Amino acid sequence: MEALFSNLGLGFTVALSLQNLFYCFMGVVLGTLIGVLPGIGPVATIAMLLPVTFTLNPTSALIMLAGIYYGAQYGGSTTSILINLPGESSSVVTCLDGYQMARQGRAGPALGIAAIGSFFAGCVSTVIIALFAPPLAEVALKFGPAEYFSLMVLGLIAATVLAHGSLIKAIAMVILGLLLGLVGTDVNSGVARFSFGVSELSDGIGFVSVAMGVFGFAEIINNLEQKEQREVFTKKVTGLLPTWQDIRDSAPSILRGTALGSFLGILPGGGALLASFAAYTLEKKVSKNSANFGKGAIQGVAAPESANNAGAQTSFIPLLTLGIPSNPVMALMIGAMMIQGIAPGPQVMTERPQLFWGMIASMWIGNLMLVILNLPLIGMWIKLLTVPYRMLYPAILLFCGVGVYSLSNSPFDVMQTAAFGVVGYIWVKLECEPAPLILGFILGPLMEENLRRAMLLSRGDATVFFQRPISLTMLLIAAFLLLIVVAPVVRKKREEAFVEA
Amino acid sequence: MGKLIRHQVFMILAIGFICVAIFPLVFIYCTSLLIQSAVSKQTAAKIDKFWDTIGKPYDYLIKAIE
Amino acid sequence: MKITNGKDFWAGVMFIAFGLAFMLISQNYAMGNAVRMGPAYFPTVLGGMLAVLGAAIFFRAFVSKVAHPLAVFPFRLWFVVGGLILGVIAFYTQPLRDAGAMVQIAHELLAGLAIGLLFAAFGPRSLWVILFSVVLFGYLLKPLGLVLATGALIFGSAWGGHEFKVKEVTILFVALAIFAVYAFVKGLGLPMNIWPAFLE
Numbered sequence: 001m002e003a004l005f006s007n008l009g010l011g012f013t014v015a016l017s018l019q020n021l022f023y024c025f026m027g028v029v030l031g032t033l034i035g036v037l038p039g040i041g042p043v044a045t046i047a048m049l050l051p052v053t054f055t056l057n058p059t060s061a062l063i064m065l066a067g068i069y070y071g072a073q074y075g076g077s078t079t080s081i082l083i084n085l086p087g088e089s090s091s092v093v094t095c096l097d098g099y100q101m102a103r104q105g106r107a108g109p110a111l112g113i114a115a116i117g118s119f120f121a122g123c124v125s126t127v128i129i130a131l132f133a134p135p136l137a138e139v140a141l142k143f144g145p146a147e148y149f150s151l152m153v154l155g156l157i158a159a160t161v162l163a164h165g166s167l168i169k170a171i172a173m174v175i176l177g178l179l180l181g182l183v184g185t186d187v188n189s190g191v192a193r194f195s196f197g198v199s200e201l202s203d204g205i206g207f208v209s210v211a212m213g214v215f216g217f218a219e220i221i222n223n224l225e226q227k228e229q230r231e232v233f234t235k236k237v238t239g240l241l242p243t244w245q246d247i248r249d250s251a252p253s254i255l256r257g258t259a260l261g262s263f264l265g266i267l268p269g270g271g272a273l274l275a276s277f278a279a280y281t282l283e284k285k286v287s288k289n290s291a292n293f294g295k296g297a298i299q300g301v302a303a304p305e306s307a308n309n310a311g312a313q314t315s316f317i318p319l320l321t322l323g324i325p326s327n328p329v330m331a332l333m334i335g336a337m338m339i340q341g342i343a344p345g346p347q348v349m350t351e352r353p354q355l356f357w358g359m360i361a362s363m364w365i366g367n368l369m370l371v372i373l374n375l376p377l378i379g380m381w382i383k384l385l386t387v388p389y390r391m392l393y394p395a396i397l398l399f400c401g402v403g404v405y406s407l408s409n410s411p412f413d414v415m416q417t418a419a420f421g422v423v424g425y426i427w428v429k430l431e432c433e434p435a436p437l438i439l440g441f442i443l444g445p446l447m448e449e450n451l452r453r454a455m456l457l458s459r460g461d462a463t464v465f466f467q468r469p470i471s472l473t474m475l476l477i478a479a480f481l482l483l484i485v486v487a488p489v490v491r492k493k494r495e496e497a498f499v500e501a
Numbered sequence: 502m503g504k505l506i507r508h509q510v511f512m513i514l515a516i517g518f519i520c521v522a523i524f525p526l527v528f529i530y531c532t533s534l535l536i537q538s539a540v541s542k543q544t545a546a547k548i549d550k551f552w553d554t555i556g557k558p559y560d561y562l563i564k565a566i567e
Numbered sequence: 568m569k570i571t572n573g574k575d576f577w578a579g580v581m582f583i584a585f586g587l588a589f590m591l592i593s594q595n596y597a598m599g600n601a602v603r604m605g606p607a608y609f610p611t612v613l614g615g616m617l618a619v620l621g622a623a624i625f626f627r628a629f630v631s632k633v634a635h636p637l638a639v640f641p642f643r644l645w646f647v648v649g650g651l652i653l654g655v656i657a658f659y660t661q662p663l664r665d666a667g668a669m670v671q672i673a674h675e676l677l678a679g680l681a682i683g684l685l686f687a688a689f690g691p692r693s694l695w696v697i698l699f700s701v702v703l704f705g706y707l708l709k710p711l712g713l714v715l716a717t718g719a720l721i722f723g724s725a726w727g728g729h730e731f732k733v734k735e736v737t738i739l740f741v742a743l744a745i746f747a748v749y750a751f752v753k754g755l756g757l758p759m760n761i762w763p764a765f766l767e
Contacts, residue, residue, distance in 0.1 A: 166624075168623060169578060172578075172582045172617060172620040172621060175617045175620065176585055176617060178613055179585070179589050179610060182610055182613075188606070189596075189597070189606045191596050191597075191606040193593075193596060193610065194589070194610075217697075217698060221697065221698075224727075224728055224729065225691060390728050390729065390730055391739055393724065394720065394721045394724045394725050394736075394739060394743070397697065397724050398717060398720055398743055401701050401720060402747065402757070402759075404705075405704075405708055406751075406757045406759075409758065410705075411705035411706040411708065412705075414704065414705025414706075418686070418698040418699070418701045418702045418705075422685075422689055422690070425689065425690055429574070429690075430581065431578070432578055448609045451604070451609065455604065456603065460600070460602035
């Protein structure tokens with residue numbers, strides 16, 4: 001127990017430094033900003049800022065990027081409630097009841113409970129990370145290449161199972177991602193694979209290019225294709241604070257949302273998005289007020305908003321303890337760590353405790369900053385919603401362009417990103433999910449490396465993955481997940497849950 | 502001017518109060534809900550009244566802010 | 568046989584194509600065996616799996632209950648063909664670039680045209696105008712400097728959108744150019760020239 005306190009103490013010393021406070025603040029402000037603005041989300045923003053993190057020290061960089069992710073969960077609820085347009089994908093469910101509350105003149109309490117629930121969840125999940133990460137990292141230190149390989153298989157399968165849309169297409173996208181990740185020089189043999197003699201490709205396709213192109217550019221093009229008229233409730237929002245009755249009604253939802261969100265965030269493939277959907281579905285079944293869901297039940301706002309914050313923060317656990325990304329945002333974080341020359345994995349905690357504990361402490365500080373930004377200062381964000389999209393996207397393109405270019409001062413990188421924008425657009429049109437692809441892309445070379453080592457150690461015996469207990473367990477879970485999804489019962493439930501959104 | 506400052510101060514106090522109080526509140530309230538479902542109707546009603554009274558100063562504070 | 572699900576049809580085609588492509592290209596590298604995997608081992612296996620999944624999706628398109636039209640997005644085959652031909656020409660004439668500045672510029676224009684055609688093959692006008700502006704931005708940054716390249720990007724991408732009001736876009740450009748210079752060059756210290764290279 002005292003180890004926990006001394007670690008947290010270390011963390012706070014790091015997080016409370018002026019520099020880190022500044023970057024934490026920047027991160028959460030930026031996060032709220034892009035959360036509020038529809039059409040740009042944490043993935044695109046973090047991808048845009050990856051080149052910038054090169055100039056910062058690793059702790060500050062990760063603190064800022066993390067702030068963007070969980071900050072966006074706060075901001076996303078604002079547009080959902082006021083305009084029925086989710087500012088962030090995990091805020092889609094908040095539209096359902098939040099907007100109805102706004103139409104009934106209760107936008108204030110809705111926004112207020114969203115912020116309060118998010119704050120509660122953010123703080124509690126930070127504690128959960130502090131409690132569970134160290135033992136998990138200890139287990140992970142015993143992992144050999146076979147375990148890592150199976151873990152990655154589990155992660156990728158979980159990501160496809162928990163994604164929307166066709167399962168088989170998601171798996172195909174994962175494999176395509178793995179293949180694209182293999183482009184470049186093979187470390188073992190020195191052979192330049194799939195590079196067609198283009199020298200810029202011999203180092204592989206830039207991760208930032210893929211992420212920004214597919215998530216940033218393709219999204220912009222898609223947004224432009226849909227011109228929508230939305231009724232806006234941005235008139236004076238008064239009565240921000242929920243009544244005592246509101247708080248009483250929401251308390252169980254907040255607790256359930258936080259619990260479910262924290263759990264789902266840890267799962268590979270999990271994160272804010274899955275957490276919010278699941279929490280809403282659960283709440284609808286369990287709450288006493290379920291008849292009012294969809295018509296302005298405050299529980300329908302409290303539960304998903306708490307869940308998405310909890311999920312966003314606990315999804316850092318697999319990253320910081322196992323070195324495995326559980327969702328595209330975490331994949332970008334790995335990218336940021338690699339830019340800094342840090343190899344992600346369980347050794348991060350022991351080799352760089354200031355980084356690890358500093359991040360955790362700063363999450364708590366960030367949540368505090370966010371509740372202030374989102375409650376009294378919410379008027380500021382509402383004004384922002386009046387900027388028309390056509391002014392916004394050229395600016396976004398500029399930032400992305402500069403960002404990508406500055407990675408290695410290469411126009412080729414910019415073109416690569418634009419090419420992935422085209423490809424990303426095609427994928428969206430063909431209903432192929434890009435998120436599993438990004439995960440596969442990051443894990444591709446790692447999987448090959450671990451597969452090779454495992455086979456080398458076992459002298460070509462492929463059953464080694466099934467013989468070692470941890471590896472076997474993971475593969476069994478993966479198979480189990482696949483079976484669940486294929487079973488018709490669950491299939492229908494999945495479709496239902498996603499149709500509602 | 503005085504009213505504006507008073508407004509801001511109360512707002513900050515209220516938010517500060519909520520941020521600190523929300524933690525024990527959620528846990529204790531939810532536990533009390535569980536208790537309520539397990540005891541007799543009269544006790545449950547008494548617990549309800551208890552929470553109602555607790556909330557009165559909070560509601561008063563909010564009204565004062567608006 | 569009727570193709571019910573256009574999206575799955577093309578998705579299947581795409582996956583089969585990628586899978587086969589990766590498998591074929593991997594033939595150039597050493598396979599190795601299970602114990603010591605060569606560079607071709609993993610890609611071949613994955614490529615095979617991808618092709619199989621692609622085939623499954625492809626066939627599913629015929630029996631799917633979900634109906635989508637076959638024309639998923641505006642696709643102009645001739646653009647792809649043209650772009651590919653020009654691209655191949657550009658690729659093989661690369662050694663000629665040393666012949667002189669004029670040839671270099673001509674070659675760059677050729678490559679640009681190839682890329683532009685390939686982009687334009689796939690989507691609405693906004694797609695290729697905007698993305699081409701981005702590519703342009705990347706290539707113009709060094710010769711023309713940040714301010715002018717930004718101008719190309721802002722005007723180009725705004726033109727690709729729905730409404731284009733010259734005054735509005737100009738103000739946006741000026742504001743962003745100022746912001747970019749101060750935030751990126753002065754603030755973050757990114758090494759890029761603000762004005763055209765031959766002026767500095």
